[in-house]
Amino acid sequence: MNEDNQPTLFTTSGRGLRKGRVSLGQPSPAAVHEVFDPARLTQARNLVGMTKRRLADELGVTPAAVSQYEMGTNRPRPDLLPRLAETLNVPLTFFLSGRPHARLDPSAAHFRSLRSTRAYQRAKAVAFTEQVWELTYALEKRVQLPMVDLPGFTGGEVHPGTELPSDPASAARALRVAWGLGTGPITHLVRRLEAHGIVVITPQRDEDLRSVDAFSTSHLPRPMIVLTPNRTDDVYRHRFSAAHELGHLTLHGEATPGDITQEREADAFAAEFLTPRESILPELPSRADLHKLSQLRNAWGVSVHSLLYRCRELGLLSDSSASRAYQRLNELKGQPGFAPEPLAGFPSEQPALLSQAFSLACDHGLSVTELARELAWTVPQVRQILGIEGDRPILRLVSSAPQASEAV
Template sequence: MVTPSRIRLARERRALTLARLSALTGISQQSLSNYENARTAPTGPTLGRIAEALGFPVGFFSADEVEEVASEAVAFRARTKTSMRKQKAVRSQAALAIEFNDWLTAHFALPAPNVPTYGRPSPEDCAETVRALWELGDTAAPNMVHLLEAQGIRVFSLDTEHHEVDAFGFWRDSVPYVFLNTAKSGERGRFDCAHELGHLVMHGDERPLSGPEAEREANRFASAFLMPRADVVGRMPAGAQVDQILKAKSIWRVSAMALTHRLHDLELLTDWQYRSTCRQLAEMGYRTAEPDGIARETSQLLPKVFSLLRGRGTTPGRVAEELSIPLSELNSLMFGLSFTSRPGRGGGPGRDRGRPALRVVPAPR
């Protein structure tokens, strides 16, 4: 029996219109619309043509009903600049990630979510409260992907085709999710993690998840979370010069521009000094990139999971088969990691100090 919602999800995952899918399959748009809306069901050969055109196994279309990720549940960083077709494509990828997480939860004991939600309007206070809850002290945050995973946030990567989507996050059934664009710099990736954490903590049923004010609040949260007030004030002089900023940004592993914004917020740079510094940094190439940047932070949980699976004789291909998805869809969620990589690598010398321990064990049978 065919599940209509899965035809729509697979089509939207490929960012195809009904007209385009009709051209690829030779099936009329009306028939395709009927299949997606459960008015009629495709025959076996017809379903095969649809599956081939969309690059999904035939079995995908007969699995259980899939619940789509609603547009209002997702905090797209630049919603107005992201086409509706692209938004649907990334939301479809998120729906597949939720199914993957359900599979993981059935097979492994993953960290339970430990993410508070506050209706308070002060991002600075929220950031300080979360840091205290997670016992981070007043020093630089550790590997952000590892930190979020250790606190029960399910972190996945976005397909490389979605380069215009920085990151997004949402709650589903009391489980927090964050999706990251891995094409960004290491510093930008850390800020994206903290930004999406801010949305999870501050925005939800009581307050809007998206919009200019929500984005500003999430940015302020991220800045305060990555660069604690006491640490920055204790280390940085008032009126810091560009060379001092470039040297100090490695302390918190943030971009030069992010540190400059934080210094201005903390009144360590005057308005004139802030504008002058931003102009100098832009001329040096730091507005759109980080010429001397850090390595991109990546998952700790997923390599551990697949290491345990290898010990059971279960390959990634087998996992994809059980989920009835192409292996490429599973790979797209994995931060570009090799399944043969050792768990926990990639932080660089001294980067793992103080990071939260992450324990993943097989679920009891």
């Protein structure tokens, strides 16, 4: 992304990735059987949140057979493959080997709480992130995306402490300096992350991913942050989640999903990154003035709840005073100045990197259909991840004569 946050066209090649040729035609089930990729079956099953037992029931085979398919010790019979593709809602070509596939282990992603999510939901989140990378890789063959500018990150690994301090607050201040952000409020946070080469995605209409909460990984060629839909009802919560995940990417090269220490460090990073102590301290009230904090919310782009926590953290409020303030804040929920601000009203806090890259590639001949064929996805799946609407015309019925009013 250049200075005005627009990708530029170029051609590139992958590094350290599986490559191969995939026919653009429709191969027969027998042909797919010969080059069946077991990892693709696992990915497709996880994407729909289906257990091996349920898939086995759909196919009329045993769960042990499905396990053998996924381990590669056996392959589905050719006559089973069309039904397998239909059940998992993927094209038959999805199971062909040879396409770039970045394997991501669930242990390599920063999940906040393992108690609030089920294993299949985390597996689905990981498979989704793998697909986002595949889409990113396909676009990068056509469009030059921003170089990854994350201190300590190289080759799909983060080496904490090599370029930034290991202390969360110190690391946050150092990253602000490295990115030239100054000491004041950070505007357009998500777009800034994208401008530094981090892929940010907000999946829509998926209850499983909604329950997983925000998560991130630095174990792919590009760092990725997934901000799930339950964070989009309030832009301030959304921004803190983005900064929290940036903290993980900066501080924690080895993820320990659900680790309370890492989660607290990421919170400390986010607080200092969004509201640096030396800058916010003179502006914070010395008592629990919620009206003043509401004004600071709008200026700094963080929630009143976070600012109250900051007041207590910086010694301006006692625990008892903060507790009473939280109670009053809860009573004001929904009132002007305290009600959530939906993300929809803040375009610059919504991811745009992939959709802009696709738009630029389309100007040079790419189409959704071509991209879907290359990825071996359905067209709706491509549209969903890119966040673009369908192109069906809208039918509008117009009455030819005035009608009496009716209750509806």
